[in-house]
Amino acid sequence: MIYRRFFDYPSLGLRSPSSEFERMRRQMDRLFTDWPGQRDPRVSAGVFPQINLTEDAGKFYARAELPGIAANDLEIQATSKTLSITGERKIAKEDEGVRYHRRERDAGKFSRVVSLPTEIDPDKIEAKMENGILTVFIPKAEAAKPRQITIN
């Protein structure tokens, strides 16, 4: 449909460079979303905080960027297959009489549940906060760990 719109456009040669760029961008976007088998690697659940989940043979690693959140404002719970992170981000109130130029940082409560692909051992979960990044170490349940099978 994009093509038709532009071919119908009377002054085709007088388009501004920015709209030309915009058109190219949309075409590129469409090209990539239509690409067979291609999916957006960043599929977000739309719930704060955003989580990156990785695994190795024995553990899952869940990481989230939580700047300005103290460890005791955070609560982590786990069942045999889910991990939940709840907490609150507080931003200390500044003195009366300050004038704001920009206010982009946000405070509030959050709650997130992540389902894990295999069973985990909820008793052995460890978590650490470092420079505003939360890392949760989630050991896999014994039954879910891969086993090396020797062939006799």
Place this chain on the structure above:
Amino acid sequence: MSDNKKHELQVKEKQEMTSPAEQTTPGLVFSPSVDIFENEKELVLMADMPGVQAKGLNIDLRDDTLTISGDVEPLFSDKEEEILIEYEMGKYYRQFSLSEVIDQERIDAQLNHGVLRLTLPKVEKASPRKIVVQAV
């Protein structure tokens, strides 16, 4: 936002920025979220820079241009395989032009849980800007 406003935090996509200058090392560059406020004495900037350590933080003020940049070290080890990736990591970079004259000697920067608090004291208007002449 003040403390008494207890609303739910929304997901905010990290703002990727097109490189301000050519990068010497490859990687993504993000623009950190900031709060900027002032009172009579100082200008304060708060920036969310999760993953930045004090040694990776760079603050530069020259010709009324304030530049903040922060390097983030990768957290993933090579053995880990990705299952779900909702956010990406990269450097932080943002520039501001300041209209106030800042007392460069007394700039204070604190980094706490991935939040930078930068205090830029204003030079009193009555006193002329102090220029230090250094003997060579």
